[in-house]
Amino acid sequence: MNKIPVLEIFGPTIQGEGMVIGQKTMFVRTAGCDYSCSWCDSSFTWDGTAKADIRQMSANEIWEELKAIGGEGFSFVTISGGNPALLKNIDSLVDILQQNHIKIGLETQGSLWQDWFNKIDELTISPKPPSSGMTTDFNVLDTILSKLELNERKQNNSLKIVVFDDEDYEYAKTVHARYPAVPFFLQVGNDDSKTSDDGQLLNRLLHRYEQLINKVMLDDSLNDVKVLPQLHTFIWGNKRAV
Ligand SMILES: C[S@@+](CC[C@H](N)C(=O)[O-])C[C@H]1O[C@@H](n2cnc3c(N)ncnc32)[C@H](O)[C@@H]1O
C-alpha cells in the first residue's frame, strides 16, 4: 500500500520550535510512533484516541490538500508526527514538494533512519531525555548523524533536546558533548500540555523558560547553544493543529 497515515494537515502557521522558529509553514502530521514519551504533547498520534481521524492518503492527495488549505500562501512544509521516520513512502511526498519548489522541515526523534532524510532542507533530531521514559540508542543516533554528515546536499541539521528536570539537563549536556559540531537547541518542556487555561500556562512556561536560561547562562559546557520555548504555546496554548 502506497498510502501515508495522516492525522492533521494545517497551516499556514509559524514553526514554533527549534532551528527555523518563526518560519511560516504548513504542517503535515503523520500517525504512529515507535516511542511513547510520558509527556508527549501529540500523544493522540499514537495512543489510539484519534484512531478514527487517521486518513490513509497518497502523496498527491496530501499535496492537493496542502494547496486547498494553504492556497498560494506557503513555500515551506514541516513534516511531524508521531514519527514520520516510520514511513518509507514519505519519499514520494518529499519529491512532490520539491518539484513544486517547497522547502521541507522534518521533526523526528533519531530512532530510525530513512534515505529521504537526505532531501530534507531543515532536519530536527530530538533525542528523548530520561523524563520521557524512553532510552536513546546511541548507536542508531551515531549512524543517523554520520549519514547526514556524509550527505553531499547542503542541508541544515540540528539536535533539539526538551528539558523538564535536572536529569534531562545532564542528558542534554551528554548529547551536545557527543556531537559538538551539530547545531544544538534546548527546549522548555511543557509539563501541562492538557490544560486549556492559556494564561496560567503562559505564566508557567515563561517561568520555566527563565529558569532554563539562567541555568545555561552559568554553564560553561553549554556555550554554543540556543535556548528556546515552544513559541506556538505562548500564542495558542495547547490548542491542536496550530
Ligand atoms: C510531537 S513531536 C513529533 C516528532 C518526533 N516524534 C519527535 O519527538 O521529535 C515534535 C516535537 O515536540 C516535542 N515535544 C513533545 N511533547 C512536548 C512537551 N510536552 N513539551 C515540549 N516539547 C514537546 C518533541 O520533543 C519534538 O521535538
Ligand SMILES: Nc1nc2[nH]cc(C(=O)O)c2c(=O)[nH]1
Ligand atoms: N506551530 C507549531 N510549531 C511546531 N513545531 C513543532 C511542532 C510539532 O508538533 O511537531 C509544532 C506544532 O504542532 N505547531
Ligand code: SF4
Ligand atoms: S517521540 Fe515524539 S511523537 Fe513519539 S511519543 Fe515522543 S514526543 Fe511524542
Ligand SMILES: [Mg+2]
Ligand atoms: Mg507539537
